[in-house]
Amino acid sequence: MFLSRVLLKRHSVLPGFDLALGFALLYISLIVLIPLSAAFLKTASLSWSQFLTATATPRVLASYRLTFGASFLAAALNVVFGLVVAWVLVRYPFPGRRLVDALVDLPFALPTAVAGISLTAIYAQNGWIGQLLPFKVSYTPVGVWVALVFIGLPFVVRTLQPVLEDLNEELEEAAATLGASRWQTFARVIFPILAPTLLTGFALAFARALGEYGSVIFIAGNMPMVSEITPLLIITKLEQYDYAGATAIAVVMLVASFLILLLINLLQAWARKRQGGL
């Protein structure tokens, strides 16, 4: 901390670094750390065996698998198709582009319950899409994944767009004149520049999906061991007035999410470095 402070201070043109840092730390503490430490304190009231009973029963373990697995797959799909969407929106002017651009934000703005109910209706076996599909979507883990893909899309697109806009087309042209194939241009020139941003988009979509409750609850079917997400089990514990048990599960989720996000950040730093600083 000290070292970085000295370094930053030397490079900064604007004054007021100490004050800004103080504000930043105070703000983070008030908004993030204090509520979270309350969760840890509540959990501390449990004994070790109570903690395990609350957080490691087969039913809870099944819900971790679903929540982390579906969130991961949803974020992964969004990285692929979010890149395509962002690329099209930035590179190809077409009629109605502004409209499509605005549509991308809808999953942000829509109340999650509305999203959940609409998705359930569409993918139910008597719904528009559901009746065309040979397998069930609503009320299965697949439905959970569909809802998470829906809410995660804007995170990837909105993170990528500014970077794509700054991407110099001359780089691609240079690659082409030097004899690179189209695939080589993408894999060797464009992708390395985008990789850190793709990871950021992935991390945001993934983190959002982990905590999602409102939309998933309608489409999941909530069958124990099969389609129960972890946030539902937290609510279930609260229904039994088991505040400590509920926060214990929350703490497990928090720690796991934090470790995953930290790992993504490290990956990102590594990708940046490989690219030669920035």
Add this chain to the structure above:
Amino acid sequence: MQVNPSLRRFLALAALTLLAGASHAKDITLLNVSYDPTRELYVDYNKAFSAYWKAKTGDVVTVKQSHGGSGKQARSVIDGLEADVVTLGLAADVDALQTKAGLIPADWQARLPHHSSPYTSTIVFLVRKGNPKGIKDWDDLAKPGVSVVTPNPKTSGGARWNYLAAWGYALRKNGNDAAKAQAFVASIYGNVPVLDSGARGSLITFTERGIGDVLISWENEALLASKELGTDKFQIVSPSVSILAEPPVSVVDKVVDKRGTRAVATAYLEYLYSPQGQEIAARNYYRPTDAKVAAKYAKAFPQLKLFNIDDVFGGWTLAQKTHFDDGGVFDKIYTKQ
């Protein structure tokens, strides 16, 4: 939820100046924290009570309503929502106000007649028109090939009543053999494709999504649904035996003493037992407890054998602990397979 204090002060001052002490009428607000399906009932009832109280005392009472899942509502009150009265879905949730926060005395349920339940309901089946699967009683719900919709008892008070009704039927049929009852209830839940988190969610799954052959439901919800959605689509089947669901009411002592509203809050609940209050309950599909009003509305509610939770399960606290708490019978049904 409450009127802004400075606004209230301004209004009071304005009223004083205008009337110059000519009237002593008070403006009183009450907050009734209730559960989901009572929304329509209390809209009607609050109007009637305000009129009654105005005629009796001259004071103007405005009753605010808050609705949500019964357990969630109880938690809000425990966490500090200033409810003058609670009118919840099951006694366990009112008990929690006593055990978790000491807001009411332990003997709260003895303070009003009929275990503090001014109206009752029961658990019935809603089936599709013409009853294509021929569902008549609980046994039909356990048969293979029948799809049953009911919410998750872990998150829904209504779902707990559904579960206990099935369990009570099985006990009665099998000479109080708990193992057989568990197997019976397990085979019903084996037929459940979706466990929504609340009763309204299940109703939507059944009616709008077209899932399931039968919905296990509160009688009042089933009556309301079949009226709102059209009797040409759904019909109600009453099983031979079901549970007497008693949604209890209570004054929240700590709150009314602090706010000085004990008299009016108590009157609010007592008026539910009056013929007028009972009529309103009956019109909103709750079974009245008053014999005269019940006789008048006898046609609306089919006769079936009803058993009481205290007699069969030894009360809510015990039922909750045995069946629905983590590691209880309901969890075993799902984790065994």
